[in-house]
Amino acid sequence: MSNQHLSPLRVPLVSEPRSMGQLTEEICAPMERAPTWKWWVAFGIAVAVLATGAGIVAYQVGTGIGVWGLNKTIGWAFDITNFVFWVGIGHAGTLISAILFLFRQKWRTSINRAAEAMTLFAVMCAALFPLIHMGRPWLAFWVLPYPNTRGSLWVNFRSPLLWDVFAISTYFTVSAVFWYVGLIPDLATVRDRLKAGVRKAIFKVMSLGWTGSNRTWSRYETVYLLLAGLATPLVLSVHTIVSMDFATSVIPGWHTTIFPPYFVAGAVFSGFAMVLTLMIITRVVLGYEHLITLRHLENMTKVIIVTGGLVSLAYATEFFIAWYSGNPYERFAFMNRAFGPYAWAYWTMVTCNVVSPHLFWFKKIRTSPAAIFVLSLVINVGMWFERFVIIVTSLHRDYLPSSWSMYTPTMVEVGTFIGTFGLFFTLFLLFVRVLPIISIGEVKSVLGFARSTPAHPETPPSTRPAPVLDAPEEASAARNHPPLAIATRKDVPV
Amino acid sequence: MSAPVLIGYFDSEERVLEATRAVREAGHDLRDVYTPYAVHGLDAAMGLKPSRLTWVCFAAGALGCTLAMSLQLYTSVVSWPLNVGGKPFNSFPAFIPVTFELTVLFAALGTVAAFLVRAKLFPGNKRQALPRVTDDRFAIVIAPGQKPNALEAAEALLRDHGAVATDLREVAS
Numbered sequence: 224m225s226n227q228h229l230s231p232l233r234v235p236l237v238s239e240p241r242s243m244g245q246l247t248e249e250i251c252a253p254m255e256r257a258p259t260w261k262w263w264v265a266f267g268i269a270v271a272v273l274a275t276g277a278g279i280v281a282y283q284v285g286t287g288i289g290v291w292g293l294n295k296t297i298g299w300a301f302d303i304t305n306f307v308f309w310v311g312i313g314h315a316g317t318l319i320s321a322i323l324f325l326f327r328q329k330w331r332t333s334i335n336r337a338a339e340a341m342t343l344f345a346v347m348c349a350a351l352f353p354l355i356h357m358g359r360p361w362l363a364f365w366v367l368p369y370p371n372t373r374g375s376l377w378v379n380f381r382s383p384l385l386w387d388v389f390a391i392s393t394y395f396t397v398s399a400v401f402w403y404v405g406l407i408p409d410l411a412t413v414r415d416r417l418k419a420g421v422r423k424a425i426f427k428v429m430s431l432g433w434t435g436s437n438r439t440w441s442r443y444e445t446v447y448l449l450l451a452g453l454a455t456p457l458v459l460s461v462h463t464i465v466s467m468d469f470a471t472s473v474i475p476g477w478h479t480t481i482f483p484p485y486f487v488a489g490a491v492f493s494g495f496a497m498v499l500t501l502m503i504i505t506r507v508v509l510g511y512e513h514l515i516t517l518r519h520l521e522n523m524t525k526v527i528i529v530t531g532g533l534v535s536l537a538y539a540t541e542f543f544i545a546w547y548s549g550n551p552y553e554r555f556a557f558m559n560r561a562f563g564p565y566a567w568a569y570w571t572m573v574t575c576n577v578v579s580p581h582l583f584w585f586k587k588i589r590t591s592p593a594a595i596f597v598l599s600l601v602i603n604v605g606m607w608f609e610r611f612v613i614i615v616t617s618l619h620r621d622y623l624p625s626s627w628s629m630y631t632p633t634m635v636e637v638g639t640f641i642g643t644f645g646l647f648f649t650l651f652l653l654f655v656r657v658l659p660i661i662s663i664g665e666v667k668s669v670l671g672f673a674r675s676t677p678a679h680p681e682t683p684p685s686t687r688p689a690p691v692l693d694a695p696e697e698a699s700a701a702r703n704h705p706p707l708a709i710a711t712r713k714d715v716p717v
Numbered sequence: 718m719s720a721p722v723l724i725g726y727f728d729s730e731e732r733v734l735e736a737t738r739a740v741r742e743a744g745h746d747l748r749d750v751y752t753p754y755a756v757h758g759l760d761a762a763m764g765l766k767p768s769r770l771t772w773v774c775f776a777a778g779a780l781g782c783t784l785a786m787s788l789q790l791y792t793s794v795v796s797w798p799l800n801v802g803g804k805p806f807n808s809f810p811a812f813i814p815v816t817f818e819l820t821v822l823f824a825a826l827g828t829v830a831a832f833l834v835r836a837k838l839f840p841g842n843k844r845q846a847l848p849r850v851t852d853d854r855f856a857i858v859i860a861p862g863q864k865p866n867a868l869e870a871a872e873a874l875l876r877d878h879g880a881v882a883t884d885l886r887e888v889a890s
Contacts, residue, residue, distance in 0.1 A: 368788060386818075389815045390818050396822060396826070397821060407838070411851045412851040431838035431839055434846045434850070435752055435851050440752060441760045443836070454825075457821050667754045
């Protein structure tokens with residue numbers, strides 16, 4: 224498969240020669256050894272931040288969302304900014320998994336698992352915000368259409384906020400299923416390496432009896448392709464629907480037809496930045512530089528250049544249309560963004576999102592993990608400010624100057640936002656410990672990518688080990704127990 | 718009733734592909750091939766037909782689409798017609814986003830459920846993988862049948878195509 228029909232110009236995807244067995248060892252190693260002190264420090268910090276965030280959420284749920292800095296003019300601010308920010312981050316995972324899979328981009332194999340996990344965790348963080356914003360989160364089930372005792376009152380299907388409910392929950396469910404289906408073969412690999420015990424039992428249940436049969440693989444590939452095909456429009460639809468929360472309103476600065484593609488481009492932009500942030504840390508901490516190579520990082524920075532360009536174009540188009548429409552309210556909203564009281568946020572956004580990605584045109588920067596890491600953080604900051612600018616500057620000065628107002632977040636809002644980072648990193652650190660973060664099966668399939676087939680030392684039949692057809696009973700009993708590690712592999716006749 | 722099956726272990730994708738083709742050409746009863754990753758071209762070598770799960774996907778998607786549209790029309794037009802800003806009760810375009818999402822949701826869940834049922838994958842499954850096939854070995858499983866010398870011929874064929882080991886097992890037929 225992978226090493227056929229390839230141009231000699233291609234470079235291998237796994238930069239160091241590795242056998243399949245070594246690869247299994249390497250990817251399973253972080254799950255099988257005791258965590259390092261660095262992991263404990265990181266986990267401790269993440270859990271502490273999460274606990275603080277949980278305390279703050281408990282306080283605001285108990286007290287009411289009056290503890291936020293919102294007022295009559297600015298009814299949406301920090302919470303919806305964070306919601307859109309986290310949903311956006313969640314996009315890169317499914318994009319890497321699904322769209323790059325459909326485009327036969329084999330470099331996705333080393334990063335798709337971690338990116339999908341990132342998607343799930345980011346969507347969880349995102350979903351918290353509308354939930355808290357409701358003020359009475361225990362009544363959150365009211366957003367679902369179910370026959371109830373309040374007469375025949377149903378939810379309003381014409382509201383973009385309800386579309387969000389369906390979009391986010393579908394996105395989360397399909398992403399989780401996609402992730403799990405991709406995990407099944409690797410769970411079987413881990414299962415077959417573990418000694419009897421609780422973990423083995425758990426992996427046995429989770430791997431659903433996977434044996435590596437090609438009849439199953441064949442169906443599995445069909446399902447994976449179908450899921451990728453379904454997830455691709457889903458990625459585009461989710462942020463489109465999120466953007467409609469704004470675009471279907473009549474607020475100047477929100478009522479814009481460019482919003483759906485603009486939001487999708489921004490989501491991919493920020494999502495790839497977050498994948499880069501996580502992957503650069505992961506490859507160094509776990510020693511996966513030969514699996515998540517510079518080429519992978521470089522490819523992702525190229526996606527960032529493209530999506531950064533799209534986002535810049537969207538900013539320019541918004542301004543142009545605001546002027547060209549001749550609508551004074553629209554024109555004012557945009558002048559106010561750039562030169563009003565929140566100009567600092569606007570220019571932070573422009574610096575981070577429009578200017579900084581262009582540094583990636585330089586090969587030196589594109590291939591320096593340290594530089595990419597810094598720029599990926601800058602882009603994430605910029606994309607957070609983009610949502611802040613869209614939401615707050617559009618609301619704080621609309622049609623009626625008598626209702627103009629300013630907004631400052633309270634410590635509760637800032638604390639909730641930081642708390643979601645605690646949740647995100649706690650989940651990600653646990654994921655690194657308990658599941659293979661690189662798709663073992665898929666990376667094995669690209670081991671031979673652009674590499675000539677290694678010459679097999681041709682063994683004459685006479686020197687091969689004798690057939691084990693009439694092996695003694697104990698030998699065949701040992702065969703039923705899969706090997707545990709390379710060291711014990713000599714116990715296995717193959 | 719049990720029947721012996723012959724298992725040939727291989728260490729590379731190219732060899733298992735060649736051996737699979739050869740086993741079929743020689744007319745042996747090829748039970749299955751086990752691989753640590755999806756080997757492309759193996760379906761053709763084994764003579765597997767394309768999966769029909771695509772039809773399940775389509776049907777499940779169509780079901781989701783119909784249910785979503787029906788639910789929205791029933792709740793917004795029949796059960797509780799709500800006048801929102803003078804918009805028509807049957808404001809069809811506004812129902813498209815939810816319809817789309819539920820179509821995708823049903824299609825995805827339906828396909829995965831059908832896959833798990835068809836491939837007999839479920840929690841509590843007692844099946845065991847052959848040694849190392851989830852790690853770095855490929856295995857071809859042949860049922861040699863009752864003919865004299867069938868077993869020897871099959872084994873010789875596997876070895877000639879580079880099997881690193883062979884094994885005979887009794888399995889429930």
